[in-house]
Amino acid sequence: MKENKYDDQKFFEKYSQMTRSQKGLDGAGEWRELEKLLPDFRGKRVLDLGCGYGWHCIYAAKHGAKLVEGTDISKRMLEAAREKCRMEQVHFMQCAMEDLKYDKGSFDVVLSSLAFHYVRDFPALVENIRRWLTPGGAFVFSVEHPVFTAEGSQDWVYDDKGNILHFPVDRYYFEGERDAVFLGEHVVKYHRTLTTYVQTLLAEGFVLDALVEPQPPKDMMDLPGMADEMRRPMMLLVAATAAKK
Amino acid sequence: MKENKYDDQKFFEKYSQMTRSQKGLDGAGEWRELEKLLPDFRGKRVLDLGCGYGWHCIYAAKHGAKLVEGTDISKRMLEAAREKCRMEQVHFMQCAMEDLKYDKGSFDVVLSSLAFHYVRDFPALVENIRRWLTPGGAFVFSVEHPVFTAEGSQDWVYDDKGNILHFPVDRYYFEGERDAVFLGEHVVKYHRTLTTYVQTLLAEGFVLDALVEPQPPKDMMDLPGMADEMRRPMMLLVAATAAKK
Numbered sequence: 001m002k003e004n005k006y007d008d009q010k011f012f013e014k015y016s017q018m019t020r021s022q023k024g025l026d027g028a029g030e031w032r033e034l035e036k037l038l039p040d041f042r043g044k045r046v047l048d049l050g051c052g053y054g055w056h057c058i059y060a061a062k063h064g065a066k067l068v069e070g071t072d073i074s075k076r077m078l079e080a081a082r083e084k085c086r087m088e089q090v091h092f093m094q095c096a097m098e099d100l101k102y103d104k105g106s107f108d109v110v111l112s113s114l115a116f117h118y119v120r121d122f123p124a125l126v127e128n129i130r131r132w133l134t135p136g137g138a139f140v141f142s143v144e145h146p147v148f149t150a151e152g153s154q155d156w157v158y159d160d161k162g163n164i165l166h167f168p169v170d171r172y173y174f175e176g177e178r179d180a181v182f183l184g185e186h187v188v189k190y191h192r193t194l195t196t197y198v199q200t201l202l203a204e205g206f207v208l209d210a211l212v213e214p215q216p217p218k219d220m221m222d223l224p225g226m227a228d229e230m231r232r233p234m235m236l237l238v239a240a241t242a243a244k245k
Numbered sequence: 246m247k248e249n250k251y252d253d254q255k256f257f258e259k260y261s262q263m264t265r266s267q268k269g270l271d272g273a274g275e276w277r278e279l280e281k282l283l284p285d286f287r288g289k290r291v292l293d294l295g296c297g298y299g300w301h302c303i304y305a306a307k308h309g310a311k312l313v314e315g316t317d318i319s320k321r322m323l324e325a326a327r328e329k330c331r332m333e334q335v336h337f338m339q340c341a342m343e344d345l346k347y348d349k350g351s352f353d354v355v356l357s358s359l360a361f362h363y364v365r366d367f368p369a370l371v372e373n374i375r376r377w378l379t380p381g382g383a384f385v386f387s388v389e390h391p392v393f394t395a396e397g398s399q400d401w402v403y404d405d406k407g408n409i410l411h412f413p414v415d416r417y418y419f420e421g422e423r424d425a426v427f428l429g430e431h432v433v434k435y436h437r438t439l440t441t442y443v444q445t446l447l448a449e450g451f452v453l454d455a456l457v458e459p460q461p462p463k464d465m466m467d468l469p470g471m472a473d474e475m476r477r478p479m480m481l482l483v484a485a486t487a488a489k490k
Contacts, residue, residue, distance in 0.1 A: 147392055147414055147417075151411060157402070157411070157413070165413070165415075166396060166402070166413035166414060166415040167413070167414045167415065168402070168410070168411035168412070168413065168414075169392055169411060169412045169413075169414050169476070169477050169478075170410075170411040170412065170476050170477070171475075171476060172392075172458075172475070172476055172477050172478050173458075173460050173475045173476075173478075174475065193458055193478070194439065194456065194458060194478070195456065195457050195458045198453075198455075198456040199455065199456065199457065202453070202454070202455065207452065208443075208447070208453045209447070210443075210444065210447065211439065211440065211443040211444065212440050212444065213417075213418075213438055213439060213440045215418050230416075230417070230418045230419065231414070231415050231416060231417055231418075232414050232415070232417050233414075233417050233418075233438070233439070
């Protein structure tokens, strides 16, 4: 059963208060690094897996994509996306990404922002993505870093005065479900090793173009907690190209 | 000043007692995974950077390499290597890898096992390796994992009874020197992010073939501490090919 936490009223309201929800791409610490990895969208057919509010769909459309399909499991997220975006080349569809069906070669670009850590079977998904992409197509995604997902709590270790001591890594090679706390709510996430992320792509015939752990931008260091993000890697950005067979 | 810890009598003696020093490749937990990443050595010219006891040089020669050059900063390590290996196609040379000079295209394969975390300037080294390698040549190395090198102590966090709680990550994005404790001795190592390892290779024109965090082998789980190695990634194995320009 795929969890649909973003349709939980309380969770959704908390999420909608986050800087990244209010300000969009400019409010996301990793955006400037992710933007550098994106392909030229002009004339492209783009699929965004776990599109949420649709920020990346809007970006792709504004940068010349001829068709953008945004998919998400959450009805509430898509309602917000549809309100934000009324461009005729952008479509939104409610569906878990594991259940999507597309013909071979349907897209030139597949994007996903911070959604794959909710997916249980990554290899099966990548196999689909490879098939949906035309040869030479681009696959760019961000995901929570394996260091961040391994132990499970996703929280720092503190001393008895509440100061951060370090970030804990544990259970690294034990992949699978984690009961993470996000915005004070329990959310099921899936931990995978870096090896699994990279080797799965290579095994499916992708060429790795970039692997970036984004650092917090210097001009966001005054946001609460941001300076501490220099102490641990929280996200992983990956860009790959579907090899021409 | 490059540190030459392996010529320190006390450190060298402790190192020589390690399972990997006594049993060679079969005593190294990561060997079976590294072996899978090695190229066909038949007829190849091979450079091993930080060759230590020369185990990998011997392996390459036994698998058909026509020339193997093993280099190490440590005189003691090379003395042990020369005692072990008297094959005419294998040469050993005492030199810090940062100071090596070779002509363009001198080698078909460059190897390095657990030595790059002693090197301050990784991009400068990779630039050299790319030049020393013939187009299409193979570059395979192991290095201590960024998770293992980040905080610096390279030790677990324990509870007051001495049980392992977790492994600490800290200072992740602050690359550079760490005062690590290895075999009870202080050793200077250099922490780098995963991003730096991978992006440096890609920037120098390598194609990534594999990125593997080796798990402890099931049949070595009874060695002291080995089962705990399922809790953290300690090493990173990388295989790449020098792109044909």
